[in-house]
Amino acid sequence: MDNLSLFISIPAAVAFFIPIASHRFKWFPDVSASVTTFILLLLSLMTLNHETVYRMGNWPASYGIVFVLDGFSCMMLIIVNLICFLAALFSVDYIEKFYTSKLRYYSLLLLVVTGMNGTILTGDIFNLFIFLEVALIASYTLVGFGCSSRNLEASFKYLAINLLASYFILLAIALLYGKFASLNMAVLSQLMKVNPVDNIMVFAFVLLFVGFGIKAAMVPFHGWVADAYTSAPAPVSAILAGGIIKALGIYVLMRFVYNIFGMNYLISTIFIYAGAMSIVVGVLMALGQWNFKRLLAYHSISQMGYIVLAFGIGTPLAILGGIFHILNHSLFKPLLFLNAGSVEYETGKRNLNNMGSLSKKMPVTAVSSLIASFSISGIPPFSGFWSKFLIIVAAIQADKPVFALWAVIGSILTLASFSKIQRYVFFGKGKYFKDEVISEVKEVPYLMRVSMIVLAIFCSFAGFLLLGGLNGIFGPAVNALAGGTDLYITRILGR
Amino acid sequence: MIYTLCFILFVIGLYGVVCKKNIVKIILGFLIMEYSINLFLILLGWRKQGFVPVVENLAGVENLVAQSVDPLPQAMVLISIILGLGILSLMVSIAIRLYQRYGTFDITEMNKLKN
Amino acid sequence: MIEALISMLLVFMIIAATIALEMTDLLSAVISIGAVGIVVSICFLLVGAPDIASTQLVVEVLTIVILIRATIRHDLVTIDGDREFFGLTVTIALLLVFFIFGLKAFWNLPEFGVPAISEFPDAASNHYLLKGFEETGSRNILAAIIFDYRGVDTFAQLCALFAGIWGAFAIMRVQSKKKKKKEDLYHDKK
Numbered sequence: 001m002d003n004l005s006l007f008i009s010i011p012a013a014v015a016f017f018i019p020i021a022s023h024r025f026k027w028f029p030d031v032s033a034s035v036t037t038f039i040l041l042l043l044s045l046m047t048l049n050h051e052t053v054y055r056m057g058n059w060p061a062s063y064g065i066v067f068v069l070d071g072f073s074c075m076m077l078i079i080v081n082l083i084c085f086l087a088a089l090f091s092v093d094y095i096e097k098f099y100t101s102k103l104r105y106y107s108l109l110l111l112v113v114t115g116m117n118g119t120i121l122t123g124d125i126f127n128l129f130i131f132l133e134v135a136l137i138a139s140y141t142l143v144g145f146g147c148s149s150r151n152l153e154a155s156f157k158y159l160a161i162n163l164l165a166s167y168f169i170l171l172a173i174a175l176l177y178g179k180f181a182s183l184n185m186a187v188l189s190q191l192m193k194v195n196p197v198d199n200i201m202v203f204a205f206v207l208l209f210v211g212f213g214i215k216a217a218m219v220p221f222h223g224w225v226a227d228a229y230t231s232a233p234a235p236v237s238a239i240l241a242g243g244i245i246k247a248l249g250i251y252v253l254m255r256f257v258y259n260i261f262g263m264n265y266l267i268s269t270i271f272i273y274a275g276a277m278s279i280v281v282g283v284l285m286a287l288g289q290w291n292f293k294r295l296l297a298y299h300s301i302s303q304m305g306y307i308v309l310a311f312g313i314g315t316p317l318a319i320l321g322g323i324f325h326i327l328n329h330s331l332f333k334p335l336l337f338l339n340a341g342s343v344e345y346e347t348g349k350r351n352l353n354n355m356g357s358l359s360k361k362m363p364v365t366a367v368s369s370l371i372a373s374f375s376i377s378g379i380p381p382f383s384g385f386w387s388k389f390l391i392i393v394a395a396i397q398a399d400k401p402v403f404a405l406w407a408v409i410g411s412i413l414t415l416a417s418f419s420k421i422q423r424y425v426f427f428g429k430g431k432y433f434k435d436e437v438i439s440e441v442k443e444v445p446y447l448m449r450v451s452m453i454v455l456a457i458f459c460s461f462a463g464f465l466l467l468g469g470l471n472g473i474f475g476p477a478v479n480a481l482a483g484g485t486d487l488y489i490t491r492i493l494g495r
Numbered sequence: 496m497i498y499t500l501c502f503i504l505f506v507i508g509l510y511g512v513v514c515k516k517n518i519v520k521i522i523l524g525f526l527i528m529e530y531s532i533n534l535f536l537i538l539l540g541w542r543k544q545g546f547v548p549v550v551e552n553l554a555g556v557e558n559l560v561a562q563s564v565d566p567l568p569q570a571m572v573l574i575s576i577i578l579g580l581g582i583l584s585l586m587v588s589i590a591i592r593l594y595q596r597y598g599t600f601d602i603t604e605m606n607k608l609k610n
Numbered sequence: 611m612i613e614a615l616i617s618m619l620l621v622f623m624i625i626a627a628t629i630a631l632e633m634t635d636l637l638s639a640v641i642s643i644g645a646v647g648i649v650v651s652i653c654f655l656l657v658g659a660p661d662i663a664s665t666q667l668v669v670e671v672l673t674i675v676i677l678i679r680a681t682i683r684h685d686l687v688t689i690d691g692d693r694e695f696f697g698l699t700v701t702i703a704l705l706l707v708f709f710i711f712g713l714k715a716f717w718n719l720p721e722f723g724v725p726a727i728s729e730f731p732d733a734a735s736n737h738y739l740l741k742g743f744e745e746t747g748s749r750n751i752l753a754a755i756i757f758d759y760r761g762v763d764t765f766a767q768l769c770a771l772f773a774g775i776w777g778a779f780a781i782m783r784v785q786s787k788k789k790k791k792k793e794d795l796y797h798d799k800k
């Protein structure tokens with residue numbers, strides 16, 4: 001699979017085609033979105049263990065645009081397209097029940113996929129900025145898709161904060177261009193090695209750190225997360241948690257840090273402290289929540305903290321843990337959001353106090369949510385345990401036992417708040433629970449079940465992917481980051 | 496000097512976004528930030544006594560390299576202007592709908608999410 | 611000469627932008643932002659970017675139309691004052707710190723009028739200028755860049771424009787949620 005342009009052209013073409021075809025064929029949006037995302041998932045699986053540089057229009061890297069496929073971007077492609085496929089399947093019934101205007105929904109969903117794939121693959125900073133904007137503009141609408149006052153408020157907040165971040169990023173790109181007269185990431189990386197660090201590079205790095213930190217929901221910049229996740233339709237929350245903050249936030253930030261600017265002690269320290277803060281602040285804010293989706297949103301901040309901490313430590317083992325935690329968080333957090341969506345689909349409730357005893361009526365939802373909860377709180381056989389374990393071991397190896405302890409504490413608090421969900425929603429009863437709420441409840445439709453079951457299976461068995469350790473399936477991804485700037489420059493420019 | 500003035504314009508836009516509580520003013524703040532970055536990019540590419548980057552006679556191509564302004568920032572700005580238009584239309588439509596729901600443009604009065 | 615002219619225009623823009631933000635009447639604020647946009651367009655014309663100037667002019671007109679649509683039908687009750695974010699003084703202090711920190715970076719840039727491409731002979735722009743006509747057949751190098759060398763940018767830009775306008779349609783649609791049967795879904799009552 002060497003033609004990387006398919007990852008952006010297929011979803012964009014279908015997105016443009018949906019509004020035209022849907023007036024005649026009512027089934028077209030559902031089917032086309034699911035089929036397209038499934039094809040993209042297959043294509044991204046075919047890129048596994050490939051490393052290639054695709055030249056757009058056959059212009060060489062120094063003055064054209066190149067798409068770069070290495071281990072890390074391949075991993076992200078698979079994660080993003082898997083989540084988008086399952087979310088598209090889940091949307092079929094969910095959107096039908098709650099919202100109008102399906103064709104606009106699917107069209108924008110596919111544009112989000114286009115933007116994320118483009119951001120992951122591109123090797124040019126300005127091109128990256130535009131693809132990032134494509135994904136973000138489409139997601140602004142999806143967050144406010146219900147158009148109730150709360151949806152719109154959350155959407156505007158999300159838009160304002162992220163647009164601010166985007167302009168910071170654009171200013172940083174302009175500054176870098178003014179200094180180095182180049183937009184290609186590899187060329188920039190090469191020039192930065194030759195030239196001494198000066199104020200322009202420092203200021204550009206600060207702007208990029210703030211900009212992508214906002215998009216990655218790091219702790220000083222996490223203001224938009226809870227509102228946006230709570231207001232969005234459940235499949236969109238799943239994409240936000242599993243795709244957007246990973247592909248547009250942490251992935252790009254790590255590309256910049258490891259492959260363009262180059263990691264050093266100061267940057268590493270900043271990341272470690274930001275990650276440690278995120279872990280505890282997110283989980284503490286989640287503990288007091290009674291809204292199902294808002295609780296999950298705060299946990300997202302906390303889990304992103306683990307990833308940032310791992311990348312901050314920066315040893316190959318820590319990077320392995322970080323990448324595996326990205327994968328795990330993209331499995332269990334979307335699953336939990338889909339569970340929340342299913343519960344809402346059947347009962348119409350979001351507050352934990354109003355629910356109860358759903359485990360008998362909705363066995364699939366209850367069991368999958370149990371698996372996801374075990375996984376997110378790091379109970380041994382499930383996937384979340386292995387990545388947290390790796391991060392903690394890496395922290396101890398790197399002589400930072402305080403942060404290892406910190407991560408363990410975060411994990412215990414996570415367990416506490418997820419036992420609350422299990423108790424109130426599925427196995428016990430909430431404070432204001434009434435029996436008539438669940439009298440007509442039954443299991444959700446088949447397609448919604450399928451996407452939850454697939455994610456639950458992955459959550460249970462993803463630990464096996466770690467077999468082989470640094471030489472296993474994650475080996476190329478770890479190498480791509482641990483190889484630093486040199487490997488990246490050689491891969492793209494060939495010298 | 497001129498770049499500094501551009502940066503002042505950027506900071507004014509930032510002030511509008513961060514401090515104002517009227518939604519329309521926030522949108523204007525974003526517009527000012529966009530203008531300042533676009534202008535900054537174009538000014539970065541300017542050359543003293545520079546030409547427009549158009550090939551007029553084929554013999555003078557080498558001349559063009561020495562005397563034309565930088566065309567790449569112009570391409571970036573062209574794209575960023577159109578991008579700004581898309582974002583603006585979305586922002587304004589959200590603002591209009593918010594006005595319909597709350598009856599005001601004041602962002603401090605929109606606090607249903609907090610409850 | 612041209613430096614002085616552009617500096618004057620920039621000072622004018624700074625004044626107009628401040629007026630636009632501080633004016634209590636929204637319509638006047640929108641008109642002031644229009645003035646800023648037009649002056650930006652004039653600046654583009656002065657520094658050798660006529661294509662951008664005309665695009666900016668057209669987009670500026672559209673911007674003003676959209677903004678006036680947002681403000682004109684609604685009552686123009688004046689909303690005074692600023693947001694209590696951390697308290698106004700703290701915010702302005704933070705902005706000042708940001709400004710002073712950034713200023714050092716801006717002073718390190720190459721001198722105005724000497725673009726970075728003259729310092730880096732193998733920069734992409736130099737290749738476009740030298741080989742652009744030969745390789746693409748376009749006399750306008752800008753057209754060669756946006757349609758050929760960096761065509762993916764244009765593709766993505768169209769996706770973004772489509773997403774913005776299609777999103778605006780989605781946000782403005784009349785009935786956005788299906789009728790609810792039993793209870794209000796989004797307001798959990800006790």
